[in-house]
Amino acid sequence: MPPRRIDPIAARAFAVEVVEKLRQAGYEAVWAGGCVRDQLLDRVPLDYDVATAARPDDIRNLFGRRNTIAVGAAFGVITVIGSKHSGNVEVATYRSDAEYIDGRHPVGVTFCGAQEDALRRDFTINGLFFDPTTENVIDYVGGQHDLNEGVVRAIGNPAMRFNEDHLRMLRAVRFSANFGFPIECDTEKAIVLLAEKVESVSPERLAAELRLMFSRHGRGEALRLLVGTNLIGPLFDHRLKEAESFWCSASDVLDAMREPNISLAIAVLCYEKPRLAADICNHLRLSNHERKLTVWLIEAIMGLESDSLSAQYTDIPWSVLQPWLAHEWRFYLFDLMQSLAAINLFSTEKVDWVSEQVHRTDADLNPPQLLCGNDLMQLGVPSGPVVGKLLKQLRDLQLDEKIISKEAAIQWVEQHCDSD
Structure with missing residues (x-):
């Protein structure tokens, strides 16, 4: 099923509606995180998050249990279901996190006020x-201040933020590359460490x-940062x-892509190494489609640049x-x-020329093929591997426009049978 296309106007209107309904019920509520950052950067938010007391x-009683999903109720997160045009809104109760012991989840949360909630978040531009x-x-x-200065800075102690959730180091790279903001010095040192x-x-x-x-603006710079911060090794x-x-x-190749995706990116990173690409796709547990596409791209490029096609x-x-x-x-x-x-390969x-062809x-x-296997056997070709071999030869002759009609194809088969 293709992903739903969200109407930015409807999404914003629904996010306003969610805040207003919470406030009318007597609860403090605000937009939080990436939607605020994007709005201040004059970007259209892709989705909206609400933080509330x-x-x-x-939240579930207010919006109705049929209209909400307890996606992360243990951490105070409830999804409020919107229309197919607006999309959903995640509503999270203000919270502070207890100790993290697995590099992702706190052992518990305590509901609190807005300031404490802001201080637990990853980067200042997201807080x-x-x-x-x-x-x-x-x-x-x-x-x-950091949005105006254009810098990615961890909130509080960078090492503490990254030890809470190790994925935040990759998020720092993505935000830096996508927004064109350098990573603040202490934050970058913590990533390297x-x-x-x-x-x-x-x-x-x-x-x-x-x-x-790898699908957004700045993907080439993201790769440079992954290498410069030593993330490239453990990541793959x-x-x-x-x-x-x-x-x-x-x-440079990543930056030159017009329709980038993870398969194209890995095909570049594993240039001329299809087996390595398959191993990395399996390591990341990519979908079968992504893995097959990645390997096929590498093999296709190797075929098109082989010595025989020089x-x-x-x-x-x-x-x-x-x-x-x-x-x-x-x-x-x-x-x-x-x-x-772009790098003259x-x-x-x-x-x-390839553009014209594709x-x-x-x-x-x-x-369509001029003849099928049954046609060949009716012409006297014995069943077995020879049928496939003749079909392949006939197909090549058809594609090269040396045989262009069914009658000519039959004549070629008959001549081949006679010669045998």
């Missing part, structure tokens, strides 16, 4: 509150963070060991190129090729 049961009714920003952590702890983060959470990191189970020049080139593609039989350029994933392949051209002429119609790229 209401307790989880109060802001906003009152949508008065349009006032509520800042207990210096987040407005604690980088190995990323190994304890679940593969699913790492993959989710990488999907965001120390399987990627490349020279500095490789990382520089890979970053000539201009126009001089190569179409039957040799068609399995790659008529594939359902051909547009991903073209994106990767044109990105690799493919010529402009080849990229332009934009042809499916019927033109992959016309």
Whole structure:
């Protein structure tokens, strides 16, 4: 099922409605976190979070249990269900966290006031509150200053924040790269010091963070930061060991992508190493689609740049190129090729020619076969491997326009049988 498309206007209106309903019931309520940050950066928030003095049961009673999901009630988080246009809003009770012992979850929470809630959050730019009714920003952590200065800074002691949740180190990299904000000095030092702890983060959470990191603006800079902060090793189970020049080139390729995703990114990081790519996809527990796409892209690029295809593609039989350029994933392949051209691994002429081919119609790229296996056997070809071999030869002749009709195909088979 394709993801729902959220209407930003409807999403904002619903988030205002949630705050107003909580306030009418006597509870303090504000917007919190990323939606506040994005709004102050003149970006359209992708979703909205609300922080409130209401307790989880109060929230569910107010909005109705059928209209809420207790997604994280133990931590004070309730999802209020909106329309298909507005999306949902997460409502969290102000809380302070007890000690973290697993690098992700506190052993318990204590419900508290707004200031204590702000102080437990990860970065100052994410620790802001906003009152949508008065349009006032509520800042207990210096987040407005850091937004204005353009810096990613951990709230309080950076090492403490990262020990609470090791994934926050990757989030620091993503925010820095996406917003173009440098990571504050002490925050960066803590990441370098604690980088190995990323190994304890679940593969699913790492993959989710990488999907965001490698699909958004600044993905090349994100790779540079992963290398510079020593996160690249533990993030990929120390399987990627490349020279500095490789990382520089890979970053340029990532930046050149037009429709980036995690499969394309890993195909770049594991250039010409399909087995390594499969291992990394399995390590991150990516979906079967993501893993297969990653490996296919690497194998396709290796095929298209092999010594046997060193000539201009126009001089190569179409039957040799068609399995790659008529594939359902051909547009991903073209994106990767044109990105690799940014570091001169493919010529402009080849990229332009491939662009023309992949934009042809499916019927033109992959016309129906002239004959099938039953046709060959009716013509006297014995069943067995020879049928497949002849079909492959016939298909190549068809793609190269040496045989263009069913009648000519039958004649070719009959001649082949006679010669045998």
